[in-house]
Amino acid sequence: MSETVVVVVPDADILASTVAARLAIKIIDAQAVHGTASVVLTGGRVAAKVLRSVRELPAAAAIDWSRVDLWWGDERFLPSGDPDRNETQAREALLDKLPLDPARVHAMPASDGPDGEDAIKAAARYASELAAAAGAGTPVPRFDVLMLGVGEDGHVASLFPGHPVLAETGTTAATFDSPKPPPTRVTLTVPTIRSADEVWLIAAGPDKAAPIGTVLSGGDLPAARATGVQKTLWLLDRAAAANVPAQP
Numbered sequence: 001m002s003e004t005v006v007v008v009v010p011d012a013d014i015l016a017s018t019v020a021a022r023l024a025i026k027i028i029d030a031q032a033v034h035g036t037a038s039v040v041l042t043g044g045r046v047a048a049k050v051l052r053s054v055r056e057l058p059a060a061a062a063i064d065w066s067r068v069d070l071w072w073g074d075e076r077f078l079p080s081g082d083p084d085r086n087e088t089q090a091r092e093a094l095l096d097k098l099p100l101d102p103a104r105v106h107a108m109p110a111s112d113g114p115d116g117e118d119a120i121k122a123a124a125r126y127a128s129e130l131a132a133a134a135g136a137g138t139p140v141p142r143f144d145v146l147m148l149g150v151g152e153d154g155h156v157a158s159l160f161p162g163h164p165v166l167a168e169t170g171t172t173a174a175t176f177d178s179p180k181p182p183p184t185r186v187t188l189t190v191p192t193i194r195s196a197d198e199v200w201l202i203a204a205g206p207d208k209a210a211p212i213g214t215v216l217s218g219g220d221l222p223a224a225r226a227t228g229v230q231k232t233l234w235l236l237d238r239a240a241a242a243n244v245p246a247q248p
């Protein structure tokens, strides 16, 4: 039975350090159980803050970083190293400072990668990488935790409200004509997101209050479809939680 939990903390800085602490413990626990940990990273402002906070965390020293698999929930389909790529931002915020196994860092393809500007092929390539890691005929590996930012319009990953990509049932998809720049993106689909053991939706600031209030009141925005198999955890600062219905 999956549970939904809403955690509200005072501000964005405390949110980042709270999520970082939870993430470190989650990775340590997953490595104790499985030998490895599998984490899906998100992009956006709050994600970069969380990753920077991991750097300052004493508990991060308890993680065997060479046995962490990193995936991305979505990517802005831009050339490798572009500062707007979610991968570039994650590398700058944290990944370049860690003793990771490069073979376990599964960045989504760039628009100057093996498929050039063909985002559909790039999405298919990422689906193949996921399937290869999963093995045994399964499309996706175990995801211990899949983190998502939440857009002002209620989007998660590159799944935008009213966009046809929301209905995709494959493992990954290309998003064209994104309402938020850049227009072309690669994303995990709703079913792939929902395969994760835990989905964490992380948001800070007053601009996120309306969509989050809508979703937690039963409204249908993309963020409402992002649930974990075991747990769906909303990690919010007070401003983003302003419209959340009263908790029990």
Ligand SMILES: O=C1O[C@H](COP(=O)(O)O)[C@@H](O)[C@H](O)[C@H]1O
Binding pocket: 042, 043, 044, 045, 046, 047, 073, 074, 075, 076, 086, 148, 149, 150, 151, 152, 156, 157, 158, 180
């Ligand atoms: O473009 C994107 O935006 C969302 C939300 O970003 P934020 O800056 O408002 O926190 C992010 O979750 C997504 O990964 C990214 O591609």
